[in-house]
Amino acid sequence: MGKVTVITSGKGGTGKSTVTAGLGAALVRRGDRVLVIDCDAGMRGVDLMLGVSGELVFDIADIVNGNCPPSSAIYRCRIIPELYILPAPQNVEDEVSPYVMKQLVRVLERYYDHVLIDCPAGIGSGFESAAVSAGSALIVTNAEPLSLRGCDKVRMGLRGLGIPEVRLVINRFNERRFRKAGSFPDLDAVIDKAGARLIGIVPEDNVAASAAQRGEAMEGKMSAVYAFDRIAARLDGVSVPLGM
Numbered sequence: 001m002g003k004v005t006v007i008t009s010g011k012g013g014t015g016k017s018t019v020t021a022g023l024g025a026a027l028v029r030r031g032d033r034v035l036v037i038d039c040d041a042g043m044r045g046v047d048l049m050l051g052v053s054g055e056l057v058f059d060i061a062d063i064v065n066g067n068c069p070p071s072s073a074i075y076r077c078r079i080i081p082e083l084y085i086l087p088a089p090q091n092v093e094d095e096v097s098p099y100v101m102k103q104l105v106r107v108l109e110r111y112y113d114h115v116l117i118d119c120p121a122g123i124g125s126g127f128e129s130a131a132v133s134a135g136s137a138l139i140v141t142n143a144e145p146l147s148l149r150g151c152d153k154v155r156m157g158l159r160g161l162g163i164p165e166v167r168l169v170i171n172r173f174n175e176r177r178f179r180k181a182g183s184f185p186d187l188d189a190v191i192d193k194a195g196a197r198l199i200g201i202v203p204e205d206n207v208a209a210s211a212a213q214r215g216e217a218m219e220g221k222m223s224a225v226y227a228f229d230r231i232a233a234r235l236d237g238v239s240v241p242l243g244m
C-alpha cells in the first residue's frame, strides 16, 4: 500500500475519523512515525480523538496562507508519541485547493512513514483536496445498505483521481445485528456491493469508540484495537489472514 492513504466513505458517520485515529495509533505501535491530516474542513474531529483539540492554534490554511511554518501547525499527540496531526481549517471557506494540498503533502510525506488523510464523506466539497495526493485509499463502510450506497460514487471519484489502490474497511460490525437485519446473506455480499477488496473488519467496540470520543488512546485489550493492528500490518505490506 502507498505511504499516503486517504480514508473516505460514501455516507457520513461510518467511522472514518475513528478508523483514522485507530490506525494511526496502530501504525505507531509498529514503530512507524505517522502524520494524520484532517481534511474535513469545518467539521474537524480527529484532533478531538487524538486528545489535542485544546492545544490547536494553527491549521492547514495557516500554513498555506503563510501565517505559520508547517511545524507550528503540526501537533504531537501526547497520548501517542510519534503520532502527529495537522488539523483542518475551522471554516469550510478556508478549505485548501487540490493543487496546493498536493504540493503540501508532497513535502510533508518525506518526514513520515505514513500519512493518513481523514476525508469528508462523499465526493462533494473537500474530497478532491483530501484524496488528490494519496497513493492508496480506504473506503470505510458499515455493513448496511444505506451506508454502502455511496461507495460506488467514491470508488469512481478515486478512480478519476488515478488512485491505484482502493481497499474496503467494514467498520462497526456487529454479527448478531447483521444476521438479524438480514439485508445481506453474508459479508461477501457486502464486499461485492461495495466493489472494493477488503482490508479488514473492525467490530463494533463501544469501549474503544468512547475512549476516542474522550480523546483517550484506543489501546489495550479492545476488539477494535486488535482489528486496527491487523489493518496496520497490511498497510505496512505484511500478510495477515483476513477476519476479525
Ligand SMILES: Nc1ncnc2c1ncn2[C@@H]1O[C@H](COP(=O)(O)OP(=O)(O)OP(=O)(O)O)[C@@H](O)[C@H]1O
Residues within 6 Å of the ligand: 009, 011, 012, 013, 014, 015, 016, 017, 018, 019, 040, 043, 045, 120, 121, 171, 172, 173, 202, 203, 204, 205, 206, 209, 210, 213, 224
Ligand atoms: N468500531 C466502532 N464501534 C463502535 N462505535 C464506533 C465505531 N467506529 C465509529 N463509531 C462511532 O460512530 C460514530 C461516527 O464515527 P466517526 O465520527 O468516526 O465517523 P465519521 O465517518 O468520521 O463521521 P463524519 O462523516 O461525520 O466525519 C461515533 O459516535 C463513533 O464513536
Ligand SMILES: [Mg+2]
Residues within 6 Å of the ligand: 016, 017, 018, 040, 045, 046, 118
Ligand atoms: Mg469524521
